[in-house]
Amino acid sequence: MRYYIIAGEASGDLHGSNLIKELKKLNQAATIRCWGGDLMQAAGAELVKHYRELAFMGFLEVVKNLGTILRNLKFCKEDILQFRPDTLILIDYPGFNLRIAEWAKKQGITVIYYISPQVWAWKENRVKKMKTCIDKMLVILPFEKDYYRNKWNWEVEYVGHPLVEVVEERQSAIVNRQSAVGNRSERTPSEQSESLTNSDQASSGKPIVALLPGSRKQEILKKLPVMLEASKYFPDLQFVVAKAPGQEDAFYDGLLQGYPNVSAVSGKTYTLLLQSDAALVTSGTATLETALFGVPEVVCYKGSNVSYQIAKRLVKVKYISLVNLIMDKLVVKELIQHDLTPENLRHELNELLHNPGRRQQLAADYKALKQLLGEGGHASAKAAASIVRFLQG
Template identity: 50%
Template sequence: MTYYLIAGERSGDLHGANLIKAIRERDPAAQCRAYGGEQMEAAGATLVRHYRDMAFMGFLEVVKNLGTIRRIMRECQADLLAHRPDVLILIDYAGFNLRMARFARKHGIRVFYYISPKVWAWNQRRALNIKANVDRLFTILPFETEFFAKYEYNVDYVGNPLLDALAAFQPDPDFRQENGLDERPIIALLPGSRHQEITSILPTMLASTRGFDTYQFVVGTVSNLPTSLYDALLADYPHVRRVNDAAYDLLHLATAALVTSGTATLETALFNVPQVVCYKTTFISYAIARRLIAVPFISLVNLIANREVVKELIQADLTPANVANELRAVLPTGVKRSDLLAGYTDVQEKMGEPGASERAGRAMVQALQQG
């Protein structure tokens, strides 16, 4: 059978790759075509367009790039009709993918959605859009089943694919030596994978690193962004090292972390690394978001726990002084560390067991075989 997958960011590329592997275990002759990244391509998909062309963050940035987004969507729609797959599999990336779901439905193409858009966070009635245009929704967060039940929509909760990625992770025993790191404890800086996240958040993270002489700071960089971007920001911080495309190896060794809000906050919690969550966007985007957001937290850790486990420093609160103070509080001698780690235990219990990718892939192939 033929599968057409769309992921619009780095984490979606990871989960899409694991899903492709699971699909091919059940359907060895599967043909996959994708909007995604290197990991989906490595898993065997024909890559049509890279997600870096589509990764716009915040309301203002989306508006500024509407022309580009619409052009890419028209290209995607034309390619979808040219290949007419057995199923369109959408991975998160709500603004683009919900429109693609409607388009595919209109043209008689079956639609599966893996990793639900965060419709529970804002504009919750978009759940009706999903119900109308998505044949099967495969969710990864434990509270989503109850949320969609309010709209009389039954979903397939398959667990979280991050657990699969962590279960498959094999730490590099020579990581410190290969990256020029000494034996001091490591504080990881994970500023995100989008250009705007790096330029908005990493400078504040870096400015908070002074005065921690018994620790070494290491930035997790990503290869889908130019090295020159990091070079410019790190120029005044010779004490800060960097490692590329190695977030898991970095978290495996880290004592604490500063993390941009997103999937990485949950990954950090699953590695049991105390963290401070950081987020900042443009003034206009933030003003709009404040009016629309329907949940009390922005980090997945706190949303799953349904209480504050990790500190969220958002917008004006994201200052070097605040970051440094919160970081000290979660270091081994800090006053918040033990409570935070206890909170992680609650989150990890709610997450369940690995196997999400395999469960989702199996269910998708079975549904298609049954017609």
């Protein structure tokens, strides 16, 4: 079997790599060619183009790089025709992948989509075209199955969320590494600090609050200063910022000056979450990752007034957090735009840290969330099995 897989972002590379591993288990002789990243390549696929060459975010950046995007589309089509795959598997990344899907369908290529674009939030009109050019849709959020069936008369398959297995694997790996120096309560302050930082800047065994302010400079500059101001209310806590992979240390150094109980880590977000008592998290996938680690969290969103007003009119969802969307209720507090203030963060953190009833309810909701997302096994294995069955039958 010959598979051509396209993922255009880091998250797609991660989930694509796990899908490739599972496809290889079912068919060791499978030939896989991909657009993705280092993880998909390591899993056994031949990498054609790295996602770093594809990641253009925001209207202005897309317009500026339109020539590159069009050349990538042309090259991708030529490469698919030359490879002659049995199926084309597209992972999220809708701006590029939906164009390829429409073209591939006209070429008679079987198109499978894994991880649906979030059309239920915005650009809903895309669904009409998706139905005509996608042969099999695999979704990872439980409400998406009913959304497509009830609103669009389209039967899609829910396979669970691939983050469940990712978090489980990372938790086990981190715990195993740390077992050599004992559990958290047994470790000395210096051992605990060393496990979180690349330097000696963290202080000693105080309760830890993780700060996850996002990955792009614009969003970090909007949210992190508010989070840092909130740290002043809690001198007995250690606040630790999870740095984004693409940002330089110097960028954070300037922001963190003047906050004695704040430190930062690079490339250790999951280790940080495993050791945190609470977290302040920017809206996005990180809210779900934090919940799967069982960490009480406050969800934070703040953008420019123009962006916020546009988003309010375009995005049609009750909540901004994936946790709340999946559970269809307010599980974690959302502080949005003008509500994101140091004083409100102070109140919410006090609730998370010192209200036993709130912590118990969160723990119960997190458990239900994990069961819902991991229903019937790991998503990658279920997706791979579904793909093979579909192609064989």
